Amino acid sequence: MNQKELTELIRHFCEERDWDQFHSIKDLSIGLSTESNELLQLFRFKDEKQCEEYLANNRKKVEDECADVYYYLLRLSDLYNIDLNQALENKMKDNHKKYPKELVKGKNLKYNEYE
Template sequence: MNNELQSLTQSLRDFAKARDWAQFHSPKNLASALAVEAAELLEPFQWLTEEQSRNLSAPKKAEVAAEAADVLLYLLQLCDKLDIDLMEAARLKLIVNGEKYPVASARGSSKKYTDI
């Protein structure tokens, strides 16, 4: 994992330890919290057109940033609890996705890999 993510993960450990919250941070609870925060990330986009979603006002963009940060923080905590190197997992997933979606058949298509 890169140094910035390691530093942020350590800050999350320290934050939870100071509040005695580690007892609540089981992988199941963190995954649940992550799902809730990911759903909250949708709220600022609710009822917007595609175009509006691409041109958010500064306050809306700040809302999205705060929710995206919540998602990242819970994801880092979950990976920390399960000893998952998130950067390595992401690199490996990108390779798998490249194999599932070869450029020649996936370019310009939104079809799932099973349909291309």
């Protein structure tokens, strides 16, 4: 399924359950953050090697949390008319200005740390 079809699938799922009433911008943002943290939780207290092993052995759990994040992102963008593709395209233009390759190549500094 493409992004539009997934958005419609989620919309239909929520309409059948009368969940629109629970999907304020605030609560969807909280849901997005919560699911992001559930993804993070999977790797808590693990070093880099343990994280790689965890991913190899628990791929479904990681995929499920990524799907939860995507669900909230698509739901929020659908209800509040955010064109995710356009927003990302705009943000990448900003990122090109914020992180000129001549200054940041091979560095992981934040934009305000290399000036």
